[in-house]
Amino acid sequence: MAMTEGIDRRRRLLIGTSVAATAGLAIVAWLLLNFLLTRPGLRTSIDLTRNAQFTVSDATKQLIQALREDPKKKLQVYTLFIPARDLGGWRAGIQSRILRLTHDLLERVSYLGGDSITVEHIDIKHDIKHAREAGGQPNTIVLQLGKRKRVLNLWQDMGDIRFPEGQQQPGQMSIPVLEGYRGESAFASVLKELLTEGTPVVYSLTNHGELQARNPGGDGCQMLSTLLRGQGLKFVEWDLAAKREIPADCAVLLMLQPRRFVPAEEIKLIRAYIESGGRVVVTLAHPLGMSYTQVAPMRLDGLLEPCGIEIGDDWLLNGIPQGNEVSVGAEFVTRVRIRKGLNAAHPVTGFLRRNQSYVDLIGARAVTFKNPLPDGVVGDYLLTTNPFTWKANLARWPKQDFYAPVTEALYGTFHVAAIAEVTATDGQKKNGRLAVIGGLAFANGDHLIEDNQVFATKLIDWLARRKSLVSVPSTNYRSQAMRASPTQLGRVAWLVFTPPVLFLLLAVFVVFWRRRA
Numbered sequence: 001m002a003m004t005e006g007i008d009r010r011r012r013l014l015i016g017t018s019v020a021a022t023a024g025l026a027i028v029a030w031l032l033l034n035f036l037l038t039r040p041g042l043r044t045s046i047d048l049t050r051n052a053q054f055t056v057s058d059a060t061k062q063l064i065q066a067l068r069e070d071p072k073k074k075l076q077v078y079t080l081f082i083p084a085r086d087l088g089g090w091r092a093g094i095q096s097r098i099l100r101l102t103h104d105l106l107e108r109v110s111y112l113g114g115d116s117i118t119v120e121h122i123d124i125k126h127d128i129k130h131a132r133e134a135g136g137q138p139n140t141i142v143l144q145l146g147k148r149k150r151v152l153n154l155w156q157d158m159g160d161i162r163f164p165e166g167q168q169q170p171g172q173m174s175i176p177v178l179e180g181y182r183g184e185s186a187f188a189s190v191l192k193e194l195l196t197e198g199t200p201v202v203y204s205l206t207n208h209g210e211l212q213a214r215n216p217g218g219d220g221c222q223m224l225s226t227l228l229r230g231q232g233l234k235f236v237e238w239d240l241a242a243k244r245e246i247p248a249d250c251a252v253l254l255m256l257q258p259r260r261f262v263p264a265e266e267i268k269l270i271r272a273y274i275e276s277g278g279r280v281v282v283t284l285a286h287p288l289g290m291s292y293t294q295v296a297p298m299r300l301d302g303l304l305e306p307c308g309i310e311i312g313d314d315w316l317l318n319g320i321p322q323g324n325e326v327s328v329g330a331e332f333v334t335r336v337r338i339r340k341g342l343n344a345a346h347p348v349t350g351f352l353r354r355n356q357s358y359v360d361l362i363g364a365r366a367v368t369f370k371n372p373l374p375d376g377v378v379g380d381y382l383l384t385t386n387p388f389t390w391k392a393n394l395a396r397w398p399k400q401d402f403y404a405p406v407t408e409a410l411y412g413t414f415h416v417a418a419i420a421e422v423t424a425t426d427g428q429k430k431n432g433r434l435a436v437i438g439g440l441a442f443a444n445g446d447h448l449i450e451d452n453q454v455f456a457t458k459l460i461d462w463l464a465r466r467k468s469l470v471s472v473p474s475t476n477y478r479s480q481a482m483r484a485s486p487t488q489l490g491r492v493a494w495l496v497f498t499p500p501v502l503f504l505l506l507a508v509f510v511v512f513w514r515r516r517a
Contacts, residue, residue, distance in 0.1 A: 056108055060188040064109065066195060068116045075191070077106060077119045078134040078142040081154065090175045095139075097178055098159045102141070105183045135230060143187075145194040148232050152190060156355045156454065158183040163356045193232070200251035200464045202228055203238040209259030211443055213237055218445020219290070221256055224456060227449065231457050233464070240266050246273045251464040255282045256442060257290075258298055267302040274307070274432035275425045279463035285440035286315040288394070289334055289363020297365065307420040307434045308373040312366035316414055316438075319388035319404055333404075335446070336364040336416065336439065341384030346419075348458045349382050359383055359417075360451045361439030366414040376423035382435070383417035433463055 067073055084096035110119045124131045124138055136142040141152045152158060160180035204221070206212060211221035213235060225235040233251075240246070246253060246269060253273065274280055282304075286297050297313050304311060317333040339358040342349040352359065361383075369379040390410050405411070416439055422432040441452050449456065 056105075056112070056184055057188075060109075060184055060191075061112065063188055063191050063195065064112050064117070067191070068114060071116075073116065073145060073195075075113065075117045075194070076144045077110075077117065078136060078144070079106070079119070079121045080124045080131050080134065080136045080138055080140050080142070081121070082124070082139045094155075094159065094161065094176065094178045098154055098181070098183075101181045102154065102158060102183055105187065106141075109187065141187075143190050143194060148194055148199065149230065150190045150194060150232050151230065152186050156351075156357075157186045161355065163354075199232065199234045201234040201236055201247070201249050202252045202254060202460060202464070203236050203247060203250045204254040204256065205240055205258070206237045207239045207241045208255070208262050209257075210254075211256040216444065218443060220444050221442055221449075223444045223449045224256075224442045227453055227457065228460065231461070233460070240269065245269065246278065250278065252460050253278060253280045255280065257283050257285055257440060258300070259287075262300060262303075264302060267300070270303055271306060274422055274434055277424045277430040277432050279433045279435075281435045281437070281459065281463065283437045283439065283441055284311055284365060285361070285363030285438070286313075286365050287363070288315055288392075290440055304434075304436060305370075306374060307422055308370045308377045308379055309418060309420055309434070309436050310368050310370060311436065311438060312368070312414075314366065314391040315394065316364040316366065316385065316389055316416065317392050317404075318364075318385055318390075334362060336361045336385055336389070338383045338385060338416070341386060341413070343380065343382050343384075346380060346382060348455070348462050351458055352455060355454075357454055358451070359441070359455050360448060361416060361437070361441055362443075362446060362448065363440050364414075364416050365438035367416055367418045367436050367438040369418060369420075373420075378421045379418060380421075381415045381418045383415065383437075385414045385416060387411060387413050389414055435459065435463065 067075060079102075081099055081102075082095065084092045084099060087095050106119045110117050122131050122134060134142050135144075135149060136151050137153075139154045141154065141158075143150050143152070155161060158181065159178055160182050161176050162179045163176045204210065204213060204225075211219065211224075213221055213225035214237070216222045228235050238247075238253075241263070244265075250273070253270065255270075270280060282300065284298055284300065297311075299311055299313075316336055318336045319333060320337070337358055337360050339356075342353040342357075342359070344350045344353050349359075364385070367381075369381075373379055388404070388411055390405050390412070393405075417435070417437045419433055419435045422434065424431050440448065442449055442456050
């Protein structure tokens with residue numbers, strides 16, 4: 001009896017030890033397997049989803065691999081998304097789809113990047129302090145590598161949204177449609193830019209009465225300098241008269257609204273800079289549009305004419321189309337708004353047009369090209385006014401006349417911004433570019449920089465050759481536009497809701513009938 005009990009005890013002990021050892025080995029194997037599978041070098045996955053939405057291109061993988069090869073480089077990604085439920089109507093639908101695709105993209109990128117990429121989702125409603133520290137606006141993604149930072153807008157940079165154009169037919173309802181998703185291309189392009197050593201420098205001239213970055217007032221450009229620094233650019237003010245040279249590291253040279261005479265020696269320096277592949281932005285508004293006294297408008301013919309550009313002396317006003325009417329007769333006509341006149345073929349204004357943005361100018365002036373253009377110059381217009389634009393009658397000054405001319409022949413469309421590409425004379429591969437904007441566009445006052453910030457950043461990015469886009473097809477999402485009249489929508493609703501209701505009533509009837517039977 002005692003011997004039998006001893007054997008049973010040993011047997012139970014042996015069984016318990018075996019179970020414990022097996023459980024311990026299973027736990028160790030599980031931990032080891034998880035450890036191995038979470039190592040960046042051993043990670044792999046199989047994407048069986050529709051449209052391969054969790055698969056990134058080889059170009060993006062190479063950029064992530066380049067990031068991981070330098071242990072000192074850590075990419076921090078902050079998301080500041082607006083919940084889809086906070087947006088109404090069609091916006092909620094588009095927002096929901098873009099959010100889902102962006103979350104999928106970031107999850108995949110974080111998986112591939114391992115310890116080199118950290119993604120942090122910030123609640124912009126309840127964590128306002130953290131959102132401000134991240135440095136983005138609502139519905140943006142902030143990518144930070146060291147001290148350098150870039151911001152992607154969820155709709156403008158990552159979504160391919162087609163907005164309805166032209167007049168809608170009576171009884172027809174047209175809504176914007178998400179036609180594609182460019183999230184990976186935008187993300188990879190910014191990552192490539194951040195991995196490129198060096199920070200592009202933008203120099204802004206100051207010695208001719210131009211807008212000053214240190215001036216927070218309406219006639220300064222402090223907000224522009226802050227905006228460009230936030231986009232990863234270095235902004236430096238430059239006195240060309242004192243320095244007598246344009247720095248070799250100048251990516252873009254700004255001449256924002258010069259008001260004083262520019263000596264021929266300085267014009268020669270700027271021309272030589274353009275001819276050697278430099279990029280220059282000049283804004284020239286009419287002085288009366290800026291509330292200055294009646295003085296002759298600045299022309300800069302010595303700089304513009306060799307590039308085939310001419311600037312008009314007239315102050316342009318425009319009416320605002322409202323249906324079949326044109327609104328005039330108030331001071332707002334001095335603010336020229338370009339929406340349909342954005343050049344769809346140019347990378348800068350084409351982006352604005354696709355996203356239904358606009359550009360506002362104050363003190364607008366006509367900008368035209370010579371015919372024919374000088375040898376080695378190629379011209380392209382950026383901005384064109386609406387057809388209800390006219391030249392202000394300055395004969396009655398200082399009394400301002402905001403009413404449109406009675407004669408329709410005085411109306412017209414005018415080009416107000418252009419870019420000349422100049423073949424480099426020193427054998428360089430890159431050509432010089434001169435962008436001339438006839439009007440005040442980037443000043444602090446009158447909400448100009450707020451309205452034109454996308455135009456400003458896209459233009460300067462393009463001129464600085466920072467648009468080193470990684471070409472990634474937008475295959476993650478495709479949808480088809482639906483145009484339906486209210487009558488057609490009513491029929492669709494009837495087809496969607498009526499059959500289920502009928503089946504429900506039939507089921508209730510059958511249950512009731514069986515109980516009675």
